[in-house]
Amino acid sequence: MKKILNQPDDYVDETLDGMCAAHPDVYRRTGESGRVIARAEPGFEGKVGVVSGGGSGHLPLFTGYVSPGLLDACAVGNVFAGPAIGDCVDAMRAADQGAGVLRLYGNYGGDRMNFDMAGELTELDGMRSATVLVADDVASASHEERAKRRGVAGVVYAYKITGAKAEQRGASLEEVTRVARKAVDACASIGVALTSCIVPEAGMPSFTIGDHEIEMGMGIHGEPGIWRGELKSADALAAEMLQRVLNDLGIGAGERVSVMVNSLGATPYEELYILYRAVSRELAAKGVSIVAPLVGRYATSMEMTGASLTLQRLDGELEALLRAPANCPFWRS
């Protein structure tokens, strides 16, 4: 295992230590286990709390997006493992400013079970809460069964748009929930993997793939995709990924979208821009306008090679929320 770490069992806690040491004005470790990251300065009284959580190994997801204009708190699991119930509860308590808490996270079985339980436990204390699941990966289920899809990089758009709404004074839990659902419904993603990453505790690649093979639609934990075959050109990859996402959302001429071209980890900026070039040309040819594009590392699987494409359809409300201020090491607007 060729990774820069100390003991594999300390990978997550030392990462959180380092994040808080580097950005003490943004992040604060809290919770009984220390596996909750909350804002260094909590939100205003009466603010709807927005919490998330998930496995480690995806930075900037999930923890990196705790900041004003984004999340209030995040429960942190082991690498590729959901957060514990107690940490979900502690994240909700850290986010609670008396106006209720929205649980906004990617659609994975373990995360759902534990966040649902945390919702029941905090209800006993009188905390109001709601859930919106992000399920943007078009490769993981058909359009008809979209509620079964996994959450991938689209989670970032959901955080940004929802976080901006929750930052508005007077916004209720119901309104924040409505906006989160609207954002999630208008977002779709697909990824392509070229190589695996290594989970520290496992010490070996999560999956094997041939020297010239790729897998279209693979999930961020190596979940199976749509097809496995020979590596194609960047333009061919971009065209297929874009078509699948556009078809799913039914986006056509005259619409406005934000586009995210996201590295799964090792794929460099150069190659993301080559993909973006192709995507932006295809969208221009279709009469679709790009707003506030994102090119970089937003949702990764450590050192996995590959990239994902996310489209977030925008109307006036969502675009204003997407552009609203936020300030953390991984998002500034």
Added chain:
Amino acid sequence: MKKILNQPDDYVDETLDGMCAAHPDVYRRTGESGRVIARAEPGFEGKVGVVSGGGSGHLPLFTGYVSPGLLDACAVGNVFAGPAIGDCVDAMRAADQGAGVLRLYGNYGGDRMNFDMAGELTELDGMRSATVLVADDVASASHEERAKRRGVAGVVYAYKITGAKAEQRGASLEEVTRVARKAVDACASIGVALTSCIVPEAGMPSFTIGDHEIEMGMGIHGEPGIWRGELKSADALAAEMLQRVLNDLGIGAGERVSVMVNSLGATPYEELYILYRAVSRELAAKGVSIVAPLVGRYATSMEMTGASLTLQRLDGELEALLRAPANCPFWRS
């Protein structure tokens, strides 16, 4: 070769196309060959121009740092190859606002030859210019022969500090040059490589390294380092890198530094934060204060695995310039 691209020969031009398509408010392609990136909006009349250049394959270096508060223009070479003389000339012309131009770039033979020639050619047109070379890699020559060192991630601090000075109305070429020299003299770096990257035109790894081996002090193009041996713990790597850099700069208790923990490409944020944790603890124990730390990808070698550590010693002048506003996709302050 498992990379996301079209034709290897188009790698650089398509990357530049993508950057300009994604960020048309920041970057503009110019120059006879199209291998110059200039600010979308030029600096004010009478501003000292700051230009750089270098090989491709290091994004965000070098081109990514063209923006207000940073560079005015950058000449772009092929992957790991210096920019052509004509592109250096065109970059200088794009940066020229009548107050002279500083050529600020990493110390590599080919780059020097071509930028020197560009200086002579533009002098014939009456343009005043000066050169400051960044030579921050402590592994590449002894302290006594530091002028022979290579430029690595410390280039980013030189850009930021110099760019901020050049943004001050009335700052002369001599003053901007003085600040650039001061920043460069107060900066040192070292890197550790775990795996090679692949240059698209070559199609195979630039160097071979064993499955459990690392190379301390390797350059960003795979230049030989100080030692090659077994992978150590993150804490042991951090301690050795920090000691080498501290010794070189002679930094001790009571001083203020900015610290950059930089991924060479594939190494993920998690591992950068594990390194940062160790570095920040060691510095605290030595009584050295950290100001405005940087953890992320600032100077890469595409998908190379590894990390570098840079320390920028600060006084009041340099700290204010480091914190001054700049706004590009890769730096916001």
